[in-house]
Structures are given as structure tokens and as C-alpha cells.
Amino acid sequence: MYVAVKGGEKAIDAAHAWLAEERRGPTDVAELSVAQIKGQLKLAVNRVMAEGSLYDPDLAALAIKQARGDLIEAVFLIRAYRTTLPRFGGSVPVDTGEMACDRRVSATFKDAPGGQVLGPTFDYTHRLLDFKLAADGEVPDAPEGTSDGVTKPHIMSFLDREDLVQKEPEGPEVPPDLTRAPLELPATRALRLQSLTRGDEGFILGMAYSTQRGYARNHAFVAELRIGTCAVEMEIPELGFAIEIGEVEVTECETVNQFQGSKTEPPQFTRGYGLVFGMSERKAISMALVDRALRWEELGEDNLGAPAQDEEFVLYHADNIQATGFLEHIKLPHYVDFQSELELIRKLRRDAEARDAHREAAE
Amino acid sequence: MAMTDTTQSARKAWLGTLAKAPAAEMARLWQGAGYAPEYEVLRAPEIGAVMVRGRAGAAGAAFNLGEMTVTRCSVRLVTGEVGHGYVQGRGKGHALQAALTDALMQSPDAAEDVTTRIIAPLAQQAHAERSTRAAKAAATKVDFFTIARGED
Structure with a gap:
């Protein structure tokens, strides 16, 4: 009722x-x-x-x-x-090779063309509380160097040239969109990447960490991590050509994993990919690791039964808004539901007591 | 009105400059220029979203990264030029000013003045900002050097 x-x-x-x-x-x-x-x-x-x-x-x-x-x-x-905004369209995929990099490091090649550029990083800080910040502190100007004014080549392109790294398969120019159609499994890589990039950072980090600890072992090297600004272009129908409609700061991580080869693929490096809005390198690295773990089937690897290989587990639990919505609804009134549970428990208790009384009487 | 490749690439460049300009700076320059063209609104300023895409591995299949806010607007000057403004963010005034600027830029009488008063200053500021960040990044570039070699 x-x-x-x-x-x-x-x-x-x-x-x-x-x-x-x-x-x-x-x-x-x-x-x-x-x-x-x-x-x-x-x-x-x-x-x-x-x-x-x-x-x-x-x-x-x-x-x-x-x-x-x-x-x-x-x-x-x-x-x-x-959800209240009309959708004007989709952009041309951003060209991260043209990124104006604030930061760009490679853990695989020390002398990468373009160099190791640290940017405004927390790395190498001592993680000691800075009590100067509790007072009004004057900040000295950051030093300026001389920029060569050249965009930085993707590290992966060097491995690619030697044919040592797996080629990225092509896909449709208009990718599927999980905000427009319910996520169905098995998902394409495009849907997985969309889900991962908007997924909860803590969840994606935990999943990525699990792969490092041995659940679906895939030892990843960060071939490249870059943070900076990319122009966003879109075709404008009334103009008949594409224009820049803005720019976004993104973090991109490309990981490279050793791969012994399989029935279908020769020994080569394989790749994981992370691309996230803003300066979010923990998330971008995590995304790349989880992306790689989820690619086991396409690469002919074994399913080790690890959580990070389980597409359904990862994709259906990555979204913190879906999760929090369902989790927090249980604090809202469930008076009637609970009333029926209470009635049930009372009835079971009465029945059990009646059975006990009956047994005692029989003895 | 057929457009040659040169005018198309020029228009593409100024529309990009207008789209990325900070709204406050656009407003300041527009008001400073004091233009008051007569126009009709073809599409009133409208706030919406554009799905930004990336590519798997920077080179493979496209995927949806997330949306960004965009405001657009279209106008026609009484002299016939149609201007379109597509700007980042939620600035209705910004989109209208961008559309009017685009229309004026197509008018041979106004283009030079509009370039001087609006497009060039915006492009210079964007360039200066980008150069400053690039210079700060360059200062954080690691210079590796060898401390000692094992064979000595």
C-alpha cells in the first residue's frame, strides 16, 4: 500500500x-x-x-x-x-601534438626531443607544511627561460616509427556517447575512455593501483605525460568550415607496456591512454593503466579474473554521481518498506516461538 | 558571396581570436572602439555545449572527452554582412560583440579599423600570455649533466 x-x-x-x-x-x-x-x-x-x-x-x-x-x-x-544545455555539436578531435605544454615529461627517454619540462609540479617538494602560506606571503615571480617556440613531438611517435608499438585502431569519426545512449556491454574503447575520463578519480586510481599490485599485471612505463592548452575546433555549418571555438587545458598520459605477443599479435609494446580535462596527472596516469588493463581481449591476453579487466565492474562503478545517487537514496524515508520488513520479522519471530512452544509441549 | 581561400583563412583566424578572448577584454575593446552599426539579430545569443573529442592514443579512434560551454549569436548589418560569433563560456554580450565584429570585418570600409582596435590587440594579448607561459615552462626544463663516469 x-x-x-x-x-x-x-x-x-x-x-x-x-x-x-x-x-x-x-x-x-x-x-x-x-x-x-x-x-x-x-x-x-x-x-x-x-x-x-x-x-x-x-x-x-x-x-x-x-x-x-x-x-x-x-x-x-x-x-x-x-543537462539543461542544448548541444551545438561535437568538436574536431583535439590535436594534443599541438599542445602548448606547461609540463612534459617522459619516464622512458631521458633525452627526448623537446626535453623534460617539469612545469608547476608538486614533484620534488618535500611535502612539509609551509607555514608561510598561513601568513600573507609575497610570492616571487617564477623565473623565465627561453622557449624554442616549437611544439613537442609525441614520444610514442618514435617507437611508432620503428614499428615497435602497436598501432592504434581507427574508429568512427563520430564516437558513441554514453550521455546520449545507455552504456551497453561489451563497450567500445571510445565508450570506455569516455567513462574513465569522467569517472571518479579515487575509483580509477584504486583500479589502476590494483593492476600495479598484481591484479592483471601490466607493468607500465609512462612514455609521456603532458599538460597544457589545446585549441578546440568545430565545423560551423553556417560558415562551411571549422573554426576554433575555444581552448581547454588537458592532461595526457601515454603508457607503454611490454607485450610478449599472442596468437594474433607479434611481440611489441602496447599502449594505454589517458586524457583528462585540466591539470590532473594522477587521474590521467590512472586512466591509462585501466585503459590498458581493459584491452586484454582485443590483444588476445588471458582473462586473469582481475577486477581491472572486468569491464562491467569498472565501467558500472566508476561514476561517482550514479554511485552517490544510489548510495545516498537509502537515507531517505523508507518508512513503508521498513514497516513491512518489521511486520515480517515479527511474524517470523512469532512462528519460531510457537514452534519452540509446540516442541517443548511434545517433549 | 563566394569566399576565396585567403579570406576564409583570415576569417577563421579572427573568429578563433574572438572565441578565445576573455569576455571582459572583448567588452573593453568593443566599448572603446565605439562602433554602433545598425543590425538585426538573426540568432539571439544562445548558451550551449559542444562535446570536445579526443583520440585514443592521440592518433586512433575518436572518443568523447567531455563538453565545454559555448555561446553563439548571428547578426546581419543593414549593409548586408552576416556575422557569426561562437565564443567559449557563457557570455551573451561576448557572443554578440564577436558576431558584430565578424560582420564588420567583412565590410571593406571597416575591416582595417576593426583589426587595429579589436582583433590585433586580442591576438597580441593571447600571444603574450602564451609566450609568458612558454618561457616559464622553458625555465623548468631539465639540463642533465654527468657527475662522474664509472670508468675513471
Whole structure:
């Protein structure tokens, strides 16, 4: 029986008013502006854009403010907003070879053409708390060097030239889109990559780590990690040609794995690929490892039964908005459901007690 | 109106500059230029999304990376030129100014002035910003050197 119950409106209004007050925090402390979040908590903004699957730093910063710093709640706000936007079309695939790199490192070739460019990295910091930041600290200008003004070649192209690395198969120019059609399995690699790039960073990291620890062993080298800005081009029907409609900061990771060969493939290197909005290298490396693990079937490898090889397990649990929606719904009223469970337990208990009484009487 | 390859590549370049310009900078330059062309709106400024794509392994099959916000707008000047603005983000004023600028750039009388007052300053700023970042990146380039060789 469905029982409609009303009530709680006043309590909800009061809860939301208190939420707003708590969000603001102590009023003797200056309010945080969206511009401050965008400029100074940029990596949080990046994560919300990547998992919200919408590149708009202003909106992501607003969502972080509204969500009181709860990044999954902020991602939820962005996903909800995204659904209200008309889709103008799809871009020409971004050419990451033309990236204006802030950072570009290779763990496989020391003397890679274009060099090892560290960029604004946390690497090599000592991870000691910097108490100067707790005071108002003046920041010295970052030093400037001389740029050669040349784009950096992809490291993988060198292996490719020697034919030592597996070729990336081609696919349709208009890829399938999991925001438009429900994800069905088996998924194409395009769908897997879309799912991974918007998946929860913690989940993808955990899956990637599991492959390193031996669940579907695939020892990966980071052939290249690059972070920077790429122009986004789109064909404009009313113009009849493609124009740049903006630019996005992305992190790209290409991993290379040794591969002994299989029934169908000669011994060669294989590849994993990660591409994520913003400066998100932990996510991009994780994505590349999980991408590679999920390719076992196409490469004729054995299914070791590892979680990271299980497409259904990975893809159906990577999305933190789907997960949090289902997880958190159990805190909402289930009074009637629970009432029936309570009735059932009471009846089972009565029946059990009656049986016991009957047995005792018989003895 | 047939467009030659040269004018198409020039138009492509200025539309890209307008799309990537910061909205506040576009507004400042537009107001500073003081243009007041008569026009009709063919498509009112509209905020939407474009699905940004990448390629597996940077070279293989295309996949959907995620969307970005874009605002578009189309106008026709009374003199006949049709301008289109496609700009990054959610700036209705930005899209309208970009469409008007695109239309004015097609008018032989205005193009030179618009280039000087709007397109060139925006392109220079973008170039300067890019150069500064490239210079900072260059300063973080590792210079490897050998400390000692084992055979000595």
C-alpha cells in the first residue's frame, strides 16, 4: 500500500536556511569569491570539470562554493546544469601534438626531443607544511627561460616509427556517447575512455593501483605525460568550415607496456591512454593503466579474473554521481518498506516461538 | 558571396581570436572602439555545449572527452554582412560583440579599423600570455649533466 504523507516543509526550509549560514561560515572572516576559488583552488576546479564532464572553470568554481567544498556534490551540480544545455555539436578531435605544454615529461627517454619540462609540479617538494602560506606571503615571480617556440613531438611517435608499438585502431569519426545512449556491454574503447575520463578519480586510481599490485599485471612505463592548452575546433555549418571555438587545458598520459605477443599479435609494446580535462596527472596516469588493463581481449591476453579487466565492474562503478545517487537514496524515508520488513520479522519471530512452544509441549 | 581561400583563412583566424578572448577584454575593446552599426539579430545569443573529442592514443579512434560551454549569436548589418560569433563560456554580450565584429570585418570600409582596435590587440594579448607561459615552462626544463663516469 502506498501512503502519501505530507509534512516536513518547515523543517526542510529551516535546514536549507541553516545550510546557507553554515556555508557562509563566520561573518567576521571575508567571504570566499568564485574568482578566488577559480584562481587559487584550480586543481579542485579541474577535478570538478573532469568528473562533471563540462569544461567551464567559472561554473566549476561556483559549484565548489555552493557545495561547501564537497567536490562530489559540486560534480553533481555541474552534471545537473549540463543537462539543461542544448548541444551545438561535437568538436574536431583535439590535436594534443599541438599542445602548448606547461609540463612534459617522459619516464622512458631521458633525452627526448623537446626535453623534460617539469612545469608547476608538486614533484620534488618535500611535502612539509609551509607555514608561510598561513601568513600573507609575497610570492616571487617564477623565473623565465627561453622557449624554442616549437611544439613537442609525441614520444610514442618514435617507437611508432620503428614499428615497435602497436598501432592504434581507427574508429568512427563520430564516437558513441554514453550521455546520449545507455552504456551497453561489451563497450567500445571510445565508450570506455569516455567513462574513465569522467569517472571518479579515487575509483580509477584504486583500479589502476590494483593492476600495479598484481591484479592483471601490466607493468607500465609512462612514455609521456603532458599538460597544457589545446585549441578546440568545430565545423560551423553556417560558415562551411571549422573554426576554433575555444581552448581547454588537458592532461595526457601515454603508457607503454611490454607485450610478449599472442596468437594474433607479434611481440611489441602496447599502449594505454589517458586524457583528462585540466591539470590532473594522477587521474590521467590512472586512466591509462585501466585503459590498458581493459584491452586484454582485443590483444588476445588471458582473462586473469582481475577486477581491472572486468569491464562491467569498472565501467558500472566508476561514476561517482550514479554511485552517490544510489548510495545516498537509502537515507531517505523508507518508512513503508521498513514497516513491512518489521511486520515480517515479527511474524517470523512469532512462528519460531510457537514452534519452540509446540516442541517443548511434545517433549 | 563566394569566399576565396585567403579570406576564409583570415576569417577563421579572427573568429578563433574572438572565441578565445576573455569576455571582459572583448567588452573593453568593443566599448572603446565605439562602433554602433545598425543590425538585426538573426540568432539571439544562445548558451550551449559542444562535446570536445579526443583520440585514443592521440592518433586512433575518436572518443568523447567531455563538453565545454559555448555561446553563439548571428547578426546581419543593414549593409548586408552576416556575422557569426561562437565564443567559449557563457557570455551573451561576448557572443554578440564577436558576431558584430565578424560582420564588420567583412565590410571593406571597416575591416582595417576593426583589426587595429579589436582583433590585433586580442591576438597580441593571447600571444603574450602564451609566450609568458612558454618561457616559464622553458625555465623548468631539465639540463642533465654527468657527475662522474664509472670508468675513471
